Amino acid sequence: MLLSVRNLTSYFFLDEGVLKAVDGVSFDIQENETVALVGESGCGKTIVALSLINLIPAPGRIIAGQVLLSGEDVVTTPKDRLRQIRGGEIGFVFQEPGSSLNPVYTVGHQIAEVLQTHRGLTRKEADKEAVRLLGATGIPDPEKRAKSYPFQLSGGMRQRAAIAMAISTRPKLLIADEPTTALDVTVQAGILDLLEELQQQYGMAILIISHDLGVVAQIAQRVLVMYAGKLIESAHVDALFSSPKHPYAQGLLDSVRLRADRNAPLRGIPGSVPDLLRLPGGCTFHPRCSVSDLSCRTQFPPMLPLAGDRSCACYRVHQ
């Protein structure tokens, strides 16, 4: 087991109240596995990702739970060790490749910085390795690109550069937070291909965070569905897409045209994502759910296993 997240709970303490961004999330990631975390905007996906490297911005805080990376708890590990994990064992790719690169340094310099920090290379070695890595991510003429500033590159190239930076230390886990959302559709596919290729080449696990089910279908082996700070379904990608169990997952899939029946009408999920400060009691999805009954209003349903190595948090599914 590479990563084992247990009861991860990250709250934001705001003036308006306590925002339960991540509330008791548990999941595992195996070596070399690609797991997708999906959900609507604002459901806590990114906070899960940041919690994995213990990097939640104030006033947020991990208040409970464990993030075990090869058995080592990232939540309680000392800061020095944490810095080794960040960028060393866990690489991170951000959503906006433009803004995750520092505008005043060349791309090559920034990759070299990571290599100097984590692999102890000299400046010269690091510069050379940076060029090699840029080449490995499919950037043409990497020597020239290494000397380019971020704004001189296209969005796709920037994301390739950001990926080069994230994989430069051969991480065991690569977290990609909406890596293709800011990119054109044609460029998206190229980036996803690149991630898969690098995964095979370097042997790393990938946690990809996305609200785009098309992206998920293309790259993931297993999918975690999140709603309002909680996991509500976990299943193999084919199983989820062919037969989603949780009513929310069903609604999510019904709202995009991925399934075989191209003529089926697109349906949205009624209502909108609840305010995380004022969550409904019981199952947080019950006000929007077409099959909810009284039992759904009492307590949040536990994630219980189903046949076929999947689990789901819904009273009606388990009845």
Add this chain to the structure above:
Amino acid sequence: MGDELADRAFIDVPGMPVEMGPPAQGFRTPWSIAQRRFVSNRLAVAALIMIALLSVAALLAPILAPYDPTAIEHVLQTRYLPPSWHHLFGTDEFGRDELSRALYGARVSLAVGVLAMLVAVSVGTLYGAVAGYAGGWIDNLLMRALDAFTAFPKFFLILLLAGVFEADIGVLILIMGLTSWTDTARLIRSEILSLKQRQFVEAAHAIGLPDYLIVWRHLIPNALSSVLVSATLMVGGLIGTEAILSFLGIGVHPPTMTWGNMIQAGQDALFIAWWMAFFPGVLLAITVLSFNLVSDGLRDALDPKALTRRYV
């Protein structure tokens, strides 16, 4: 022409080789854009040339000065000589050549201004960066301390300190620097407060960089352009301050000459030898004005919101 090249987007199509970008020389770095804008501002360029000339003249004072600035001979025959071909700026009350004195004085005046600025900018940058990056109660504490410090009228503080410490030049530079860092600190803090929200800082955390490196390598360099503007302005102000202090007799003391104490000497003889105060006064005014103009030019050139087209 260059714009079209720079604007052309790259296309990467999966499974196909990514299109080659335009040649690197078609690109403009932020620095080269700023350079272009600055150069197109004639007044700022003229001011920069003026500063350069003054600096070179100051450096080469021993070569350029026609006379020994401290030699006193035949005082009665040589004193209070008006400007002439022999003495372009005239002579002072001891018959010393004012041009030579002004050249040597430029060394001290410029050096004091620049060095005091460096002290102020270093202290201010460090202070502001720590406050802005740490945030929370540390920020609050540091900024309230800064407020308390700025509550003292700065000039009286300098007067007091210069009086107490029997200032030699080094001490004077420290006093001036250590009373001028507050604006830089505020500026840097506010820049860092906004910069630290940017994603590249989060990314720097995510690659495991320690805090001091994030501040040093990622935050301060991004804040430097605005510091450059205020630092240039500050040099002009500090040169003026030094002149005032020397004029008041608590800055740089004779026999070390500065424009300030030359003006002070000239004040006593204003009605019989106007040139004694006039030439150092003009040099001082030109210098301060030049630094102000260069600062203005830099501000316009480095402003990312300014329209590029206006300048190119």
